[in-house]
Amino acid sequence: MQEPLLTKPPKGEVAAEPKDGGNMVDAQHLVKTFGKLEVVKDLSFTISKGEIFGLLGPNGAGKSTTINMLCGYLEPTSGDTLINGQSITREPRKVKRMIGVVPQEIALYTELNSLENLDFFGSIYGLSAQERKERSEELLHFVGLYDRRKDPVKKFSGGMQRRINMAIALIHQPTFLMLDEPTVGVDPQSRERIFDMIEQLRTQGTTILYTTHYMEEAERLCNHIAIMDEGQIIASGTLEQLLALRDQNREVQRPHGLQELFIQLTGKTLRD
Numbered sequence: 081m082q083e084p085l086l087t088k089p090p091k092g093e094v095a096a097e098p099k100d101g102g103n104m105v106d107a108q109h110l111v112k113t114f115g116k117l118e119v120v121k122d123l124s125f126t127i128s129k130g131e132i133f134g135l136l137g138p139n140g141a142g143k144s145t146t147i148n149m150l151c152g153y154l155e156p157t158s159g160d161t162l163i164n165g166q167s168i169t170r171e172p173r174k175v176k177r178m179i180g181v182v183p184q185e186i187a188l189y190t191e192l193n194s195l196e197n198l199d200f201f202g203s204i205y206g207l208s209a210q211e212r213k214e215r216s217e218e219l220l221h222f223v224g225l226y227d228r229r230k231d232p233v234k235k236f237s238g239g240m241q242r243r244i245n246m247a248i249a250l251i252h253q254p255t256f257l258m259l260d261e262p263t264v265g266v267d268p269q270s271r272e273r274i275f276d277m278i279e280q281l282r283t284q285g286t287t288i289l290y291t292t293h294y295m296e297e298a299e300r301l302c303n304h305i306a307i308m309d310e311g312q313i314i315a316s317g318t319l320e321q322l323l324a325l326r327d328q329n330r331e332v333q334r335p336h337g338l339q340e341l342f343i344q345l346t347g348k349t350l351r352d
């Protein structure tokens with residue numbers, strides 16, 4: 081577990097983050113510009129091994145762009161990320177093997193059934209036919225859709241498709257899983273199932289980066305939360321540390337959790 085990033089910072093300032101040697105992720109001065117628009121601005125943070133790290137921020141904060149740089153889909157304009165000590169820009173193939181990504185947009189072959197989808201993605205990672213079969217069945221049990229394994233994915237609800245996407249992200253047994261707003265457009269039953277799966281993965285030691293603009297999700301799941309706005313992390317710590325920070329900054333009593341801290345730091349609401 082990381083030490084608090086912030087105890088009582090001046091608004092908008094972030095203290096230096098401690099390095100403990102046990103980091104799964106070490107993002108170093110990431111910058112991403114699209115044309116003249118700088119959407120990620122000198123972003124540095126670490127994620128300890130085994131942690132569920134929440135990246136919480138409103139639409140357009142730069143969360144997906146950050147994930148896309150961390151997993152090698154997007155090249156940073158400058159900066160780099162070490163995943164388990166290895167550079168994503170210098171050793172992309174090695175690093176990608178350690179990473180699973182559940183993207184914001186569901187990415188499945190909808191004409192195929194779940195077993196076929198898992199088999200296909202398993203083959204991309206070079207798993208043998210036997211490994212693909214065993215791993216696919218295990219994962220379909222894990223996501224609670226084994227009984228539907230032969231139905232075309234196009235018949236599934238958004239939540240079920242998201243669970244299959246999660247199974248696909250896990251096919252090669254990554255040690256670091258990134259989930260980009262996995263509950264958007266998902267029914268309550270699938271949402272609960274996704275939370276249970278994340279908690280189980282954590283007990284198995286998987287390190288998780290979870291982006292969301294729902295503060296309740298970050299509060300429930302994450303042992304470390306970084307609040308992001310306009311391409312920068314503006315506060316970071318455990319939930320307790322962030323709530324303590326809110327209380328220190330508080331001028332009037334308002335019983336809101338991280339929303340209130342976000343308003344204090346930015347003058348905006350989280351769901352702008």
Ligand SMILES: Nc1ncnc2c1ncn2[C@@H]1O[C@H](COP(=O)(O)OP(=O)(O)OP(=O)(O)O)[C@@H](O)[C@H]1O
Binds near residue numbers: 138
């Ligand atoms: N390929 C691109 N070209 C130009 N601008 C982009 C591109 N990708 C993202 N952006 C812009 O970068 C900013 C950050 O977008 P990003 O998707 O990273 O934010 P986000 O925090 O994930 O938001 P959301 O919750 O809406 O997905 C937005 O203003 C977006 O329009």
